[in-house]
Amino acid sequence: MNLSRRQILGLGAGLLADGQVFADQDRNSPVSQSGQRAESVMEMPFERQDPVRFGIIGMGKRGSLMLDLLLAVPRARVTAVCDIVPEKTSQARDRIVKAGQPAPAIFARGDEDFHNLVRRDDLDFVYIATPWDWHVPMALASMTAGKHSGVEVPAATTIEDCWKLVNTSERTRRHCMIMENCCYGANELLVLNMVRAGIFGELIYGEAAYLHDLRAELFSDEGAGLWRRFPHMKRDGNLYPTHGLGPVANYMGINRGDRFVYLVSMSSMQKGLEAYRAAHIPRDSAKWKEKYVCGDVNTSLIKTAGGRTILLQHNVANARPYSRLNMVQGVKGLFLDYPPRIYIEGDQTEEEFTDLTRYRDQYMHPLWREHGEAARQAGGHGGMDYLMLWRLVQCIREGLPPDMDVYDAASWSVPGPLSEASVGSGSGPARFPDFTRGRWNHRKGTAI
């Protein structure tokens, strides 16, 4: 590792202590890669469209669910679908027709056929639900072809690709949203609304995680098993940061008055995937040639410009029940999820947690209050998926800015590569690029 004096002294990072050493390269740059300064897309509204016409790239498990939910959202149309497996696009067409919409255009001629989808002129928004490595090229192609895009999570897996999304969004004046469904969860939006009402006092600390025993899925011979195990052979860090981090970023107003400044990250040893393979995979399987390098438990600590801290964790390799942690501590109290519980100074007589009963009615987020019943009926992780899509359609129909823009996409995704850099340097601090180019403090308030 080649530490320049500039890095060692942390020059240009006035908020940090002297002696700060960054494991990442400083890639902050006020100009886009083309060398031309482009205007920010922060708060740039969508052009009004009604109905809203969607193309979907990726008709696997996630894309299929999104299709079904979009077909349930009023004024949403699905005019084009793409997948490398022709049967999946045929099934999608059948479901679209059955829902009473015209048969969509189909793109199923190999890896690059998505380029033909994004060039169509009957599309307002391209929804990208493909394996991680395809998110960026597909989003770039969509924006370059003049289409707004939304990518599944994480939006990107390298710092360079995060910048490409930002630069391309600014150059093309097209949005690149991060489709972070967990931001629309009932508990997450309730807590966001309570934060907005000042219930917790000033926020000090939060916890965000993806703790999900994926061992069986990772070793499957279909679905995510076809690709999602491979990053565990190449990367040691947090592979999937946004489900937990997006909601906590919204609580704290990240890119809306505060921003992530640096993180440190530490991985445990790798044991879980090897142990699962030993117990479940026949010895003649090619999987026995694989070597897993991603530590089972990756833990990162993030510092914000406002002095807040966030615990960010990833574990998909050990036996445990699901959790995103989803915790926020303010001066006056805290909320913890899994199970949801809360303590607010003065509200309880005992120094003990209580459930959400007394808060749920009063602080229910308007999206859940007005569309919760439809969301629960439509389904998709308890309704959050439907609400995310309903809200996206609303923003486009009414000409609003998206709830989560390309700066959020980059900021929430970049802990992936930053955690790798930190782990690789023995937990040294890794600095977040300021994707907003200094505008993180211009916009205030909460995202949704």
Added chain:
Amino acid sequence: MNLSRRQILGLGAGLLADGQVFADQDRNSPVSQSGQRAESVMEMPFERQDPVRFGIIGMGKRGSLMLDLLLAVPRARVTAVCDIVPEKTSQARDRIVKAGQPAPAIFARGDEDFHNLVRRDDLDFVYIATPWDWHVPMALASMTAGKHSGVEVPAATTIEDCWKLVNTSERTRRHCMIMENCCYGANELLVLNMVRAGIFGELIYGEAAYLHDLRAELFSDEGAGLWRRFPHMKRDGNLYPTHGLGPVANYMGINRGDRFVYLVSMSSMQKGLEAYRAAHIPRDSAKWKEKYVCGDVNTSLIKTAGGRTILLQHNVANARPYSRLNMVQGVKGLFLDYPPRIYIEGDQTEEEFTDLTRYRDQYMHPLWREHGEAARQAGGHGGMDYLMLWRLVQCIREGLPPDMDVYDAASWSVPGPLSEASVGSGSGPARFPDFTRGRWNHRKGTAI
């Protein structure tokens, strides 16, 4: 900050990645401060004594409780007590006499009268229950006077003082225990016993904390309010690491086959004490001249030589219910406390936590099985305090080594100053001294 090339390259830390930068000075040294190599006291047994004669320094809230519990432990005698407040020693004498023991020697003539206590020849063990800054001078005096000693937590607050305890224990051949009561908690010893039985599989990760809303106590004009607020004006880090860390260290066999190698630490902003003062302290109080520098939430990540990781947290300044986290994740399952719940692969049909019912009987620790009823009757944090003392008396009566020795005292306490060093350097890695001088891998098994 002056980073030498040796520090930047992390020479001598073979387990760490190249490029590791340490925020601490490398104070590892194979020789004691006197320049002479002393033998390890690891596994050194106590000389058998029966009855066991105690002197207690510090008759405040903690020392008074310890006195009452010692008077309930069979074969324990309290022959001397010391405090700077004469009334407290008189009250102690009355309780000792009331319990049927001879009147103790009393030392109440100022700050330095403890030197006269430790010089007595009717003492086997000096129990030190004083404010943090007095732990080390009193333990050093006790050992130098030929007495085994036990200190309340943390044992020391600087790296240098941790080494002084180790060096003095080795030179004098007297033990310096850390009286970490939480190691004897019912849940902690249950989990320790389950770890020993392999229920969790190989351990990967743990969580340890002291999350305790102490605001009222810190601002009180008596008790801990007389001294415990002041470190918040001088130190930014984890002021109180051992209640959570001791039990987790025992689960992981720290200094018994594994050891702490380095940590990184991050503090949030300070808000809690200022907000409490604003709400509760009259504006003419001298407390308004104080400036608090300790971040409300301090979070550290510890890496062990075996590749395990530990989250270590401290928050005494925000509104929240009490927790020590007390979590351990193995390949096959995990335990979390507050409330206690567990998930072991194969034991449950649903991927959900269950309570401890099915495990408590089978894996109850022998100490609780045999003495739990007496412990609960005697009291002291649910019985853990009594059990700690009962077990200490047992070790001395039977000529066993102490459960927790000076290496544990130093290893569990040093995250205090190491977290300060890391926070001060912008979360750079800070290396643990190897207080065992390479013997951490010689002893195996669990502590208690």
